[in-house]
Amino acid sequence: MKILLLNPPSQKKILRDYFCSESSKAAYYWPPIDLLVLSGILKSFELKVIDSIIYQYSEEKTLEYITSFSPDWVISLVSAVGWEEEKSFLSSLKENNPNVKIGIIGDIALFEPDICFKVSSIDAIIQNFTSDNISEFLSQVTPSSLYSGIIYRKGDELVRGAMSEQKEFSYPVPQHSLFPLHKYSLPYSRYSPITTVITSTYGCMYKCTFCPSGQIGFGYRNLDNTLEELDYIQKLGIKEIYFRDFSLSAPPSRLIELCRQMIKRDYSFRWSCDAVVSNMNFELLSLMKKAGCYLIFFGIESGQEHELKKVHKPIKDLNSIRQVFNECKKVGIDTLASFILGLPYQTEDDLLETLSFSKEISPTYASFNVFVPRYGTPLRNQLQKEGKMFIETDIDSSEKAFNLTSVSDERLNEIHRRAIREFYMRPSYIWDRFRHVNSFMQLKYLVKNGYSLFQKII
Numbered sequence: 001m002k003i004l005l006l007n008p009p010s011q012k013k014i015l016r017d018y019f020c021s022e023s024s025k026a027a028y029y030w031p032p033i034d035l036l037v038l039s040g041i042l043k044s045f046e047l048k049v050i051d052s053i054i055y056q057y058s059e060e061k062t063l064e065y066i067t068s069f070s071p072d073w074v075i076s077l078v079s080a081v082g083w084e085e086e087k088s089f090l091s092s093l094k095e096n097n098p099n100v101k102i103g104i105i106g107d108i109a110l111f112e113p114d115i116c117f118k119v120s121s122i123d124a125i126i127q128n129f130t131s132d133n134i135s136e137f138l139s140q141v142t143p144s145s146l147y148s149g150i151i152y153r154k155g156d157e158l159v160r161g162a163m164s165e166q167k168e169f170s171y172p173v174p175q176h177s178l179f180p181l182h183k184y185s186l187p188y189s190r191y192s193p194i195t196t197v198i199t200s201t202y203g204c205m206y207k208c209t210f211c212p213s214g215q216i217g218f219g220y221r222n223l224d225n226t227l228e229e230l231d232y233i234q235k236l237g238i239k240e241i242y243f244r245d246f247s248l249s250a251p252p253s254r255l256i257e258l259c260r261q262m263i264k265r266d267y268s269f270r271w272s273c274d275a276v277v278s279n280m281n282f283e284l285l286s287l288m289k290k291a292g293c294y295l296i297f298f299g300i301e302s303g304q305e306h307e308l309k310k311v312h313k314p315i316k317d318l319n320s321i322r323q324v325f326n327e328c329k330k331v332g333i334d335t336l337a338s339f340i341l342g343l344p345y346q347t348e349d350d351l352l353e354t355l356s357f358s359k360e361i362s363p364t365y366a367s368f369n370v371f372v373p374r375y376g377t378p379l380r381n382q383l384q385k386e387g388k389m390f391i392e393t394d395i396d397s398s399e400k401a402f403n404l405t406s407v408s409d410e411r412l413n414e415i416h417r418r419a420i421r422e423f424y425m426r427p428s429y430i431w432d433r434f435r436h437v438n439s440f441m442q443l444k445y446l447v448k449n450g451y452s453l454f455q456k457i458i
């Protein structure tokens with residue numbers, strides 16, 4: 001049986017993940033984690049990967065490649081922000097290849113499967129890539145059982161397997177070598193051209209109201225299984241990896257053990273991850289540094305304590321944020337802080353306080369995102385109940401705002417641009433960035449991403 005794993009073409013550079021989708025804000029683009037995991041799970045099949053975004057393939061070219069491979073199944077990523085384009089592409093795919101079965105995976109498929117099944121070309125949805133019965137399902141000519149984490153079409157009916165509730169999971173090591181690793185990069189790449197991503201958890205143990213990750217349960221990957229993949233990555237000569245976990249630091253005991261094992265194995269690659277401020281302390285940061293960590297992504301969201309409480313962010317207070325950012329500087333780990341501008345009912349002063357806090361903690365990089373009520377989040381559900389949310393698909397936050405603040409759309413966009421400008425255009429910041437460049441590769445990515453950001457604010 002032949003299976004094709006597809007990141008479908010798009011006019012935009014959409015990053016599609018099982019829990020969330022958005023456009024790349026600059027020149028970076030990392031490998032699609034869902035397809036990577038599936039490349040391990042499905043390794044007993046004849047497998048091909050097409051990433052039409054990274055190769056910038058047109059719809060015609062992608063269809064040509066698919067037809068020439070003649071797969072039995074195409075498993076395609078889909079996304080809430082690109083759904084209109086994707087559903088039309090998948091319909092053309094079926095028209096061109098009537099015998100191919102189409103399965104999809106992505107945020108819209110996870111949270112709104114019924115919207116997806118309105119498209120008749122879709123045969124199945126994989127809702128959870130950690131399910132251990134995906135291979136079994138795909139190999140059935142006419143499946144008839146229930147498969148956890150999978151919904152499929154059977155005649156006019158939809159057969160819905162329950163979401164699996166595995167606390168600990170394992171899967172065969174993903175085949176990173178099937179992906180064009182030399183083409184991917186991170187927003188802060190240092191060691192490209194060989195970058196990949198890995199995951200060691202599923203979902204998030206916290207439940208921030210604006211974030212879909214906390215709504216899909218939480219499971220973690222067996223540690224030996226994670227290390228097996230890291231050993232393989234080391235053998236491939238990959239220089240840089242990104243743990244695509246919502247929070248590698250939760251629970252901290254697991255991260256401590258992972259770091260100890262990584263130190264023992266003396267890996268040569270360097271890594272970055274997402275973590276939660278409240279899990280961090282100086283000892284853990286020092287251990288992470290020793291294990292090869294060079295950057296941590298922290299979701300800070302707001303410069304106001306009452307706003308953090310309102311969205312159930314697991315951060316005690318602003319002082320704990322200040323402390324962790326100072327400790328990262330002491331230990332020598334770079335930071336990326338992400339902020340949300342335009343949470344419902346914010347005022348101009350609220351927005352400006354967040355901007356001012358971003359400069360005060362002075363992370364190595366800052367990401368300012370205009371609020372989007374994402375699928376599956378309590379905040380979106382609440383807005384829908386209040387009759388304030390009426391669109392079927394997601395808005396791409398890089399393009400337009402969903403605005404329930406007290407400022408106009410124009411003002412919100414202006415503050416967004418101002419935040420990027422004031423953070424990145426500080427002479428001391430620019431000097432600091434160039435002062436810390438260690439390689440031509442780092443300089444190249446700094447200039448490329450800097451240029452993309454500059455285009456956004458002029």
Ligand code: SF4
Pocket residue numbers: 204205206207208211212213214246247276299313314
């Ligand atoms: S801690 Fe981060 S990943 Fe987890 S629910 Fe909150 S915002 Fe989402």
